[in-house]
Amino acid sequence: MQDISGPSAGFSESVTDQGLYKLPALRVLSEIATSLSTNVDIERLLERFLSTMVRLAGAGAGAVRVLTADGTGLRLIGSIGLPEEMLEQERIVPLGCGVCGQAVHDSAARSTEAVHLCKNNSGLEFFGDHCVSFVAVPLQHKGHVLGVYNLFMFADAPPIPEEVRLLFSSISEHLGMALENVRLTQENMRISLMNERQMLSNEIHDSLAQTLAYMNIRLEMLKESVHTGDKQFTEKYLGDMEDALESAYSGLRELLTQFHHRMDPRGLVPALQDLLAGACKKTEARVDFTNHTHGLNLTPDQEVQVFHIVQEALANICKHSRAHNIHLNIEQVDDAYRFTITDDGIGLCAAGHPGPGMHFGINIMHGRAKQLGGSVEITSQAGAGTRLTLMFPSQPPRKRDNT
Incomplete structure (x- = not known):
């Protein structure tokens, strides 16, 4: 297994004109920055940039996974060039599985040619017959990994250039930040929803609930006056209940209006x-x-x-x-x-x-x-x-x- 986060680890230095990659790199980063400033589906965004990652690395196939809600696994959200049986079998993989797990644990990109380990674990002929090495690039924000890109290299794939490695690091940070923003947004929405429900509960308790309690007391008094034949108090308690019912009905309308x-x-x-x-x-x-x-x-x-x-x-x-x-x-x-x-x-x-x-x-x-x-x-x-x-x-x- 190789750590590809350091200078030139696992990459070719044969590309003398590294400026060849600068314009595509700037375009990719600009596109990511533009996408992050708009209200986009983050999973569709990650899937879209998967094709960019595969193309820049010269890989034969690729996949992108995100951390499951319970934080124990990686869920597949997009793929390119992978066999159907692999997609079915690896929709969710354990967080500590192989190179992906190592990349998540170390918060650093990893590569390996030991694909036989993946073949032994999965039983898939894809490893060895097609894929001879692969790369795991974590999506992270402030040291917290939120997903991973898998790039599967075939036998005829050239070594990944240094400039592409650096670009992958930037892409990882940008898309990791996007994932974190989505997580925080969802968390804030849940908090807002709970606060709103609590507010509604408080208002119902402070208004409708008290009015209904008052009506319940008056109802008992009305029953007593009817039982004793006291016409004066019967009319009084009926009037009180009519007023309370009108108040409850008006209050409910006001609550509905406010929340609409x-x-x-x-x-x-x-x-x-x-x-x-x-x-x-x-x-x-x-x-x-x-x-x-x-x-x-x-x-x-x-x-x-x-x-x-x-x-x-x-x-x-x-x-x-x-x-x-x-x-x-x-x-x-x-x-x-x-x-x-x-x-x-x-x-x-x-x-x-x-x-x-x-x-x-x-x-x-x-x-x-x-x-x-x-x-x-x-x-x-x-x-x-x-x-x-x-x-x-x-x-x-x-x-x-x-x-």
Whole structure:
């Protein structure tokens, strides 16, 4: 077995004009860099560059494998020139198998002519009859191997030039970085999904679950009043349950609306601009947006909480306020952010008290503000509009360490 990661190990020095390989090498690296900057299927990308690896090495066949999810094996994702029986038998090979395992263990490219060992292990006539040597080039990032290219050399194959060896090293690093980026992206997506589910669970618990618990208590009291023939309390408890049912139904609609309308991936400010544009279309009111901060420095979680608070406030304005003017103002006061939403509508309490659905939305806004470490304050007068002020620290609150 040869280590081909060092200078000229296992390679020919007969190529005097090494500049012959420089232009293809630059083209390959440029193509890889371009591919990494676009949203591509990483397995298709690795398979596509397999043909480049085979061609540059002068190999008769090739394969590309990636680490399995449990990290115990290498899974075949692409091949060139390999017999069908080999593809079936080696769809997944153990991580420590032969030269591939050695390359993974050492995080370095390896080559060998001892193909009889592979023939003994697999029973495949391909080794020896066709393949007389092969190379394993690991795909790695920061010393962590994430996959491997196998290049199978036939009897008439020339030695691999030095420039190609160096190119393989660069390709390995670039594609290894791409694999790592995909892994991190998938991990972040899983975390985001779990956080979103937890958020939904919390909101259901803090709103619908409490309303249903209240209805259950009232139901027992209703049964008792019916049993005793108390008509006055029977009517009261029926009214309470009707109000609670309306509140639960409105709350469910609000939750569904919030989770159907996702925040703009460009960030909070574009998302708020879209919300205000939507409010303008729904109410035909004049909408103003003023941002006095020099770039909001919020975490993704903070952005989501603020977005949904403003969304709920605007929904209430559109449904109930009959406003002609709506204004959103953002400013930084010392170490806190202040979001103020004002309208010149009929006022929150113009009809006596907010309805159950509005109560539900206000409760959710308070809950979101609490998660931000801040507060929501609502002031309103009949005929004089409503002002909602959200204030929270510019730095996210630290989570308690329970250990």
